[in-house]
Amino acid sequence: MILYGHHESGHSYKIRTFLLMANIPHEYRWIDLTLPRKQRPAEFQATSKFGEVPVLIDEAHTLCQSNSILMHLAQQHHMFCGTPNEWHTITEWLSWEANRIGFSLPNLRFNMRWNPQPEAVMTYLRERVLSDLKILDRFLKDTEFLTTSGLTIADISCSAYLFWLNQVDLDVTDYPNIERWLLKIQATQGWQSPEMAMKPNDSNH
Template identity: 40%
Template sequence: MGDLILYGHPDSGHSYKVKLALTVLDLAHEYREVEVFAPRDARRADWREVSRFGEIPVLIDDGKAIVQSDAILLHLARTRNALGWEVDPDRLTEWMFWEANRIGISLPNLRLCKHFEQGGDAGLIAWLEGRLQADLDRLETVLAGQPFLMGEAVSAADLACCGYLFFADQVDLDLVRWSAVSAWLDRIRGLPGWGHPYDLMGAR
């Protein structure tokens, strides 16, 4: 495998998913921060050249740019035969699509409304909170019977689904109601290479 370069930002849970995967896999890489609060045409030129959709994260692997966090996680799992790919690629892919459609929508957008915008439409916030509760209920059901989403070992599904939960304090989310989810997050914190987003990608 060639050199790895990750473009991301400390406030991006999607970037964090990939950064965490790289550290858990102990893959040497260069991290380049992209200033996402600047207009896109004012952001670093090398990122604009490789970011097809104008978003972060972007991973450069052996000269090839891969975009979209879950696609990057699946790429890492497949090319390294790790993080659940070696167990059941189809089941892993199912989880990644679930994350993208469920908690990957509810929690980041709730955080946008409550933390960055500090307000917004009350009806939208209530809808996002209800959706997030349903997503956590689903994770709770699965994790009540096994340590990780794919069974006994951590997978890319865990790294995808946990990413924004480490920003839970920014949406006033108390996870005490979801004891299995809380225990799962503690197991992820215990992984070699784990760090909080602001520790792995630079404090803001």
């Protein structure tokens, strides 16, 4: 199994986190996203349908888009997939993540660090992030994880970029339920921080 990713990509980090916590043998191949797409490794270009990371090669399957990959891995390995009657709830959270926190926070972070935008754009993104965090914190008030059975791919997906909150000048302690939830995820065997898990040219066999 091969995972193509990048150390600044929270979407890649989702997949690496699953593989590490599930203790699934794999090779992590770092892709230099500063290179023009046509200059990236040929094998990556051949497998990345959208020219983006992450890409997972799992035997005959070549998979793109982080939440789709998480669904494949959860079903293939019967891990972090909850109970059968929770699958609908899990896919709801994956869809929410793609449209909300998985959109607002990565874009705010990217524009703050590398691509400054007009003030109105930055304000819009920050307000989206704050709204998303309030929703998530409110939901976690009465539950340990996003489903009652325990940690699932919903938690892995929704939490990935939140380990970089300080990079958008937000303090996780302002969201006590999210802070508690992230600590629970961090306590899971195999978990690694983004800085450790996504180091360039690192691998896990």
